[in-house]
Amino acid sequence: MKNVKINWPNKKSSNCSAGVDWLKAAYDANIEIPTGCLGGSCGACEIEVNGEVVRACIATVPNKEELNVEFFSDPYW
Numbered sequence: 409m410k411n412v413k414i415n416w417p418n419k420k421s422s423n424c425s426a427g428v429d430w431l432k433a434a435y436d437a438n439i440e441i442p443t444g445c446l447g448g449s450c451g452a453c454e455i456e457v458n459g460e461v462v463r464a465c466i467a468t469v470p471n472k473e474e475l476n477v478e479f480f481s482d483p484y485w
């Protein structure tokens with residue numbers, strides 16, 4: 409599996425294999441992604457990956473060289 413570099417919102421970066429669950433990738437990097445339903449329906453875990461909104465609990469790290477992650481902040485939460 410390809411090694412992917414992930415740049416997290418706190419300016420840290422980590423490496424993980426493509427295809428790993430986002431929550432696992434975050435955990436390994438000591439990043440906490442908020443979660444709720446863990447089933448893809450509530451949106452609590454949304455992050456932005458290279459500008460695209462992804463639900464972290466049901467998505468895996470795509471096969472790219474480098475990814476920039478931002479937390480998707482919803483002001484109404």
Ligand code: FES
Pocket residue numbers: 442443444445446447448449450451452453454463464465466
């Ligand atoms: S935790 Fe609910 S959509 Fe991911």
